[in-house]
Amino acid sequence: MPSGDYSNKMTRVLGWLAVLGLLAGLVAAFGYAPREVIQGNVQRIMYLHVPSVLTAYLAFGLVLIGSGAYLITQRTGWDRLAAAAAEIGVVFTAVTIVSGSIWGRPTWGVWWTWDARLTSTAVLLLVYVGYLLLRAMVDEPDARARYAGVVGIVGAANIPIVHFSVKWWRALHQPSTILGPEPSPIATPIALALLVNWIGFTLLFAYFLSRRLEIASLEEEHA
Amino acid sequence: MSPMPDNWSYVLAAYGVAAVALIGYWCYLSARARALTHGRRGRGQST
Amino acid sequence: MTAYARRTWIVLWKDLLTERRSKESLNALLFFALLLLFLFQFALGPDRDRLRAALPGLLWLGLILAGLLGLGRSFVTERDNDCWEGLRLTPGDKSAIYLGKCLGNFVLMVAVEIVLLALFGFFYDVDLWPAMGRLAVVLLLGTTGLAAMGTLFAAMTTQLRARELLFPVLLLPAQVPVLLATVSATEAALLGQPLGEVSHWLKLLAGADVVYVMIGILTFEFILDA
Numbered sequence: 279m280p281s282g283d284y285s286n287k288m289t290r291v292l293g294w295l296a297v298l299g300l301l302a303g304l305v306a307a308f309g310y311a312p313r314e315v316i317q318g319n320v321q322r323i324m325y326l327h328v329p330s331v332l333t334a335y336l337a338f339g340l341v342l343i344g345s346g347a348y349l350i351t352q353r354t355g356w357d358r359l360a361a362a363a364a365e366i367g368v369v370f371t372a373v374t375i376v377s378g379s380i381w382g383r384p385t386w387g388v389w390w391t392w393d394a395r396l397t398s399t400a401v402l403l404l405v406y407v408g409y410l411l412l413r414a415m416v417d418e419p420d421a422r423a424r425y426a427g428v429v430g431i432v433g434a435a436n437i438p439i440v441h442f443s444v445k446w447w448r449a450l451h452q453p454s455t456i457l458g459p460e461p462s463p464i465a466t467p468i469a470l471a472l473l474v475n476w477i478g479f480t481l482l483f484a485y486f487l488s489r490r491l492e493i494a495s496l497e498e499e500h501a
Numbered sequence: 502m503s504p505m506p507d508n509w510s511y512v513l514a515a516y517g518v519a520a521v522a523l524i525g526y527w528c529y530l531s532a533r534a535r536a537l538t539h540g541r542r543g544r545g546q547s548t
Numbered sequence: 549m550t551a552y553a554r555r556t557w558i559v560l561w562k563d564l565l566t567e568r569r570s571k572e573s574l575n576a577l578l579f580f581a582l583l584l585l586f587l588f589q590f591a592l593g594p595d596r597d598r599l600r601a602a603l604p605g606l607l608w609l610g611l612i613l614a615g616l617l618g619l620g621r622s623f624v625t626e627r628d629n630d631c632w633e634g635l636r637l638t639p640g641d642k643s644a645i646y647l648g649k650c651l652g653n654f655v656l657m658v659a660v661e662i663v664l665l666a667l668f669g670f671f672y673d674v675d676l677w678p679a680m681g682r683l684a685v686v687l688l689l690g691t692t693g694l695a696a697m698g699t700l701f702a703a704m705t706t707q708l709r710a711r712e713l714l715f716p717v718l719l720l721p722a723q724v725p726v727l728l729a730t731v732s733a734t735e736a737a738l739l740g741q742p743l744g745e746v747s748h749w750l751k752l753l754a755g756a757d758v759v760y761v762m763i764g765i766l767t768f769e770f771i772l773d774a
Contacts, residue, residue: 496538
C-alpha cells in the first residue's frame with residue numbers, strides 16, 4: 279500500500295500496520311460481532327462511525343497542541359503538525375458525518391437529524407474547514423502560521439462550549455425523542471469489535487500523519 | 502419485539518463512502534509526494 | 549488609572565470620537581438594521597404569528613449579520629492610513645489595543661441592538677418592555693462574545709486579500725454556541741420566564757465570554773507581529 283521510495287521507513291511500517299489493523303477491524307465488525315438485536319445488521323456501521331469520530335477528536339487534539347506549541351515556541355515544526363492534523367481530521371470528520379447520516383436513514387427514517395452528536399460534529403467540521411481555508415488563503419508563511427495558530431486555539435476552546443450548547447439546545451426541542459437505541463451496558467463482543475476497529479483507525483491516522491508531515495517537510499525544502 | 506430488516510445496502514454504502522474517502526485521501530497524498538520528489542530530483546540533476 | 553487601562557481607554561476614546569465625527573459605520577449599520585427588518589418581513593410572509601415566534605432568532609440573526617458588516621472593519625482606519633506599523637510599535641502591552649477596540653465594537657453593537665429592538669417593536673408590533681430587563685442581560689452577554697471574537701478575527705483578516713470572505717467564514721462557526729445560547733435565553737425572556745430558568749445558558753455565555761476575551765488578550769500581540 280505505501281509507495282516505495284517516496285516514504286521513509288517508519289511511514290511504510292505504519293502503513294502496513296494500518297492495513298493489518300483495518301483488516302482485523304473488518305473481520306471483527308462482520309465476522310466476530312453478533313447481529314445486534316434491536317437494530318439488526320445496520321448497527322455494524324457503528325464500527326466505522328465511532329472509531330472515525332474518536333480519530334477525528336484525536337486529530338483536533340493535535341491541532342490544539344500544535345497551535346499552542348507554535349504560539350509559545352514559534353518553531354514551524356509545530357505549525358506543520360497542526361496543519362497536517364487538521365487536514366486529516368477533516369477527512370475523518372466527513373467520514374463520521376456521512377456514516378452517521380447513512381446509519382440514521384434506516385434507523386430513524388431521515389437522512390439528517392439535528393441530534394446533539396451529529397450537530398456538534400458538523401459544527402466541528404465547519405470550524406476546521408474554515409481553518410484550512412484560512413491556511414489556503416494566506417500566502418506568507420509566518421502570517422499563515424500565526425493566524426492558523428490562533429484559529430486553532432479558538433476552535434479547540436470552543437469544542438466543549440459547542441458540545442454543551444448543542445446538547446442543551448437539543449433537549450429543549452425534542453425532549454421525548456428516543457434518539458436511536460444505544461446499547462447500555464455494551465455487550466463484550468461489541469465493545470471488543472469497537473476496540474479493534476478503533477486501533478485500526480488510529481494506526482491509519484498515524485500513517486496519514488506521518489506521510490503528510492513528510493510532504494510538509496518536502497514543501498518547506500522546496501520553498 | 503420484531504427486529505429491524507437488515508439493510509445491508511446501507512452498511513455497504515457507509516463502508517463504501519468511507520473507503521472512497523480514505524483511499525482517495527491516500528491517493529491525494531501519494532500524488533503530492535510524487536510531484537514533490539520528482540521536482541526535487543529534476544532540480545538536483547540540473548544543478 | 550494604570551498605564552494599561554489608560555492605553556485601553558485611549559484606543560476606545562479615539563474610536564468613539566472618530567465614529568461620532570464621521571458616523572460612517574454607525575449610520576450604515578443602522579440603515580442595514582432597517583433593511584433587515586424589511587427582509588425578514590418579506591422572507592417570512594405576512595403571518596404575524598410566524599414572525600413573533602421567530603423573533604428571538606431574527607433578533608440575533610440580525611445582530612450577527614450587522615456584526616459581519618461592522619466588525620470586519622475594526623482595523624480599517626489603521627490599515628488605510630498606514631497606521632498598522634504604528635500599532636505594532638506601540639510600547640508596552642499591546643493587548644490594551646485589543647481591549648480598547650473590543651469595547652468600541654461592543655458599544656457599536658449595543659447601539660445597533662437598541663435600534664433593532666425598537667424597530668422590531670414598531671414594525672412587528674411586539675411589546676418588548678416587560679421583558680426588557682432580562683433581555684438586556686442576555687444582550688450584554690451575547691454581544692460581549694460577538695465583539696470579542698469579531699475584533700480578534702478582524703485583526704487577523706485586515707491585512708489579507710481575501711478578508712471579506714475569510715472574516716465570516718471564521719466568525720460564524722465560532723459564534724454557533726453564542727447564537728444557540730442567546731436565542732434560547734431570549735426566547736425564555738420573551739415568554740416571561742424569570743432568568744433563573746435559563747441560568748445554565750447565562751452561565752455558559754458568561755464562561756464563553758471570559759474564554760474568548762482571554763484568548764483575544766493573550767494572542768493579539770502575536771497576531772499583530774505577523
